[in-house]
Amino acid sequence: MKRDSQIFDLIQAECQRQTSGIELIASENFVSNSVMEAMGSVLTNKYAEGYPGKRYYGGCQIVDQTESIAIERIKTLFGAEWANVQPHSGAQANMAVLLTCLKPRDVFMGLDLAHGGHLSHGSPVNSSGILYKPVAYSVEEATGTINYDKMEEVALRERPKLIIGGASAYSRDWDWKRMREIADKINAILMGDISHPAGLIARGLLNNAVQYCHIITTTTHKTLRGPRGGLILMGKDFENPWGLTTPKGEIKKMSQLLDSAVFPGIQGGPLEHVIAAKAVAFGEALSDDYLNYITQVKKNAQVMSQTFVDLGYKVISGGTDNHLMLIDLRQKFPNLTGKLAENTLVQADITINKNMVPFDSRTPFTTSGIRVGTPAITTRGLKENDMHLIVELLDDVLSHIDDTNTIEKVKKKVNQMMSTRKLFAW
Ligand SMILES: Cc1ncc(COP(=O)(O)O)c(C=O)c1O
CATH class of the missing domain: 3.90.1150.10 (Aspartate Aminotransferase, domain 1)
Incomplete structure (x- = not known):
């Protein structure tokens, strides 16, 4: 078949742009050749709805292995007990957690978007702000940092069911321990979206969010230097003391609820080529x-x-x-x-x-x-x-x-x- 020069010439031009310039966008990175190779592999041809060992399609014996390796490696990297590597992006990972933890119009709390928070933490134009009721904590004008006492005041007043820590544009470390204490006071679930500093947290250069948050979400393409994508982690799986249920009304463990929120809750077939590339990147991140x-x-x-x-x-x-x-x-x-x-x-x-x-x-x-x-x-x-x-x-x-x-x-x-x-x- 004739090469599509219209597109491949443009890809070449983008490669030239990336090579000759200084890239300072904080959320971008350059993946290794191995990550790139896995992403561009035949795994893109495979449908694999479900999870390793429990698929809705035949012929999944190989992708079961690549996905299981990705899960094991990310668990090792963060010292986590459970992981789901299927979210197509960071926003999808967050959407799955909100679907698991909240009912429509439930209150949740995140960092003010104008102070560095992310669209998926409650923007009125994102499903998080359309379906649920976001309230915000903020940074102090004088210091540019989060005031955890004020965060606690908002939490005690608004009683969110879920508190989200993490941001797109915040240069300071997070006090996850303090946030967990605040969450525990109102029996809220604490989610840490570590999309930006994930690599620094994984290798011990920032406070350990996994130790204190009930649930962690992250992108895989920023500091983690993997393919574009997302994932969800838990340091420890929970018996779900909040009485959260599946759409059928069954109370299940958090891991089961999160798995079914990703698929079939918000996504269809997983991107197995991207999941293999995630596995390669996680292997690199362990080195x-x-x-x-x-x-x-x-x-x-x-x-x-x-x-x-x-x-x-x-x-x-x-x-x-x-x-x-x-x-x-x-x-x-x-x-x-x-x-x-x-x-x-x-x-x-x-x-x-x-x-x-x-x-x-x-x-x-x-x-x-x-x-x-x-x-x-x-x-x-x-x-x-x-x-x-x-x-x-x-x-x-x-x-x-x-x-x-x-x-x-x-x-x-x-x-x-x-x-x-x-x-x-x-
Ligand atoms: C904190 C945070 N969460 C979620 C996301 C969304 O990730 P994605 O663009 O992969 O959906 C971003 C992306 O910038 C982010 O900074």
């Missing part, structure tokens, strides 16, 4: 090389945020404990929007995303902030010294936002810097 990598991700982020501060930028909360930071542009450039910063930096082959900052005076479409992170550039082998250079290049562009000469000069330096760096780590 010493990955520990070195994720340790460097954190070091790079700390150097990067300090360099921003040294150049006069306001980093929300003053720094970072993880792989990302949120920058309020208003301190250094009162008239510069996140949108213009994003669009101009792209011209210099530096990719970031505009982001609301807490108590933002602008809309989500313009924003006063940008979010940057180090997972992708660390995969490409960049170290502390490179972080200084990158922030200086970024600052050069933002300080000369209308100057095409500067943008062109920075772009050349960016392309030069990345020209010797392989895209794939392994």
Whole structure:
């Protein structure tokens, strides 16, 4: 069959874009050749509704093994008793947990979306906000950090059935122990969405969410450096003291309820090629090389945020404990929007995303902030010294936002810097 050059030429162009630029989007990463190979394998041809050993289709004897390996590896990585690796994405994993734990219009609590929370934690345009009743906790304006006393006040007042910790744009560690104490006071379920810092948590560089949360969700493609996807974990399976039921009204263990919420609750056939790629990525994440990598991700982020501060930028909360930071542009450039910063930096082959900052005076479409992170550039082998250079290049562009000469000069330096760096780590 003739090669579809219309599409494959574009894939080649995207490969060139990724290779020649500096990727600072905190939620992105570059997977290994092995992860890529598993994703592009014949496993995409297989239907496998159900779970290993209990499928609705014949011929699942091989994918039963790849899926079981993925489950065992992720359990080992997090020291967890139970896992479901089928969610197609992080949002799907969250949707399955909400379907398990809540009835329509039940109250749940998550971080304010304008303060770094995620759409699937209660946005009015997401199923979480359409079907259920979200209430929010927030960060303090003065410190940019979560005030757990105030979180407790909201919890005691609103009595949510489920509390969600975790965020898309929060650079500090989470006090999971304190959150569990708050949840226990009102007999709520605590869910930790560790989509962003999963790799740091897995390798012991941040507080252990698995120890304190009843349920954990995560994406697999951010710091975990796997294929696009999601999963659900439990440190310990529960007998379900909350009396949660299946749609037929049967009270079952949490693991059974979560499994049936993923399939058939919200999904059909699992993506077995992606699940095999997850298994490969989890295997990599268990290695010493990955520990070195994720340790460097954190070091790079700390150097990067300090360099921003040294150049006069306001980093929300003053720094970072993880792989990302949120920058309020208003301190250094009162008239510069996140949108213009994003669009101009792209011209210099530096990719970031505009982001609301807490108590933002602008809309989500313009924003006063940008979010940057180090997972992708660390995969490409960049170290502390490179972080200084990158922030200086970024600052050069933002300080000369209308100057095409500067943008062109920075772009050349960016392309030069990345020209010797392989895209794939392994
Ligand atoms: C905290 C958090 N949860 C969930 C998601 C959703 O993941 P996905 O895009 O895979 O649905 C994201 C994605 O950015 C996230 O940051």
